[in-house]
Amino acid sequence: MLTGIQHLHGTLRWVVLILMVFSIVKAFSGMSSGRSFGSGDYKRGLFTMISLHVQLLLGFILYFGKGWSSMLGNADAMADTIMRFFSLEHMVTMLLAVVLGTLGHSLAKRAEDDRTKFRRQAIWFTVSLVLILSSIPWPFRAGFEAYGWW
Ligand code: HEM
Numbered sequence: 832m833l834t835g836i837q838h839l840h841g842t843l844r845w846v847v848l849i850l851m852v853f854s855i856v857k858a859f860s861g862m863s864s865g866r867s868f869g870s871g872d873y874k875r876g877l878f879t880m881i882s883l884h885v886q887l888l889l890g891f892i893l894y895f896g897k898g899w900s901s902m903l904g905n906a907d908a909m910a911d912t913i914m915r916f917f918s919l920e921h922m923v924t925m926l927l928a929v930v931l932g933t934l935g936h937s938l939a940k941r942a943e944d945d946r947t948k949f950r951r952q953a954i955w956f957t958v959s960l961v962l963i964l965s966s967i968p969w970p971f972r973a974g975f976e977a978y979g980w981w
């Protein structure tokens with residue numbers, strides 16, 4: 832069960848990345864073209880946010896289910912690259928990325944004018960994406976070869 836969730840969480844990274852890039856490109860192009868913010872723009876932002884929430888939920892199931900949470904603060908675990916990464920770095924950075932990505936959708940929704948809606952999506956999703964890219968356990972990182980591309 833947890834193995835299945837781990838594969839799902841690993842695979843859904845691509846959905847997150849594709850939706851993020853798509854939303855950011857559309858938000859910047861919407862800002863510069865001055866077109867109006869339509870329901871497609873709203874839904875794209877919403878689905879991007881939902882993909883982040885699904886990762887959050889699956890991530891916390893793995894975090895508590897596979898015992899990463901109990902390693903937090905343990906000196907021996909903190910000296911180990913993988914243990915420190917999943918119990919602390921990946922969790923904290925991704926949590927922040929999910930919060931900022933959620934702001935991208937909800938602040939855009941609350942903005943008065945279309946340009947501000949695009950701008951809020953563009954800024955918050957970009958910051959969130961940078962954090963996500965920085966803390967994905969890419970298999971080319973030393974020590975992370977076991978965490979594949981899927
Ligand atoms: C650990 C699990 C989760 C947490 C802590 C969480 C947290 C939140 C928060 C704080 C908001 C309010 C955002 C705002 O409008 O300012 C929200 C909205 C929402 N979440 Fe989640 N969420 C979680 C999981 C999920 C999952 C698994 C899904 C869907 C599969 C989901 C779908 C949504 C939707 C559709 C909204 C409303 C978006 C809107 O404003 O139109 N969330 N969630």
Ligand code: HEM
Pocket residue numbers: 837838840841842843844847883886887889890891893894897899917921922925926928929963967968977978979981
């Ligand atoms: C945008 C958000 C996220 C992305 C793109 C993401 C991506 C990934 C990827 C690619 C893996 C490697 C999967 C594998 O090949 O085994 C992974 C593992 C993991 N993620 Fe995330 N993650 C996200 C958010 C989170 C959050 C918020 C948590 C919460 C604690 C979390 C907890 C974990 C844990 C515990 C593992 C390790 C699985 C294991 O080896 O036991 N992730 N994540």
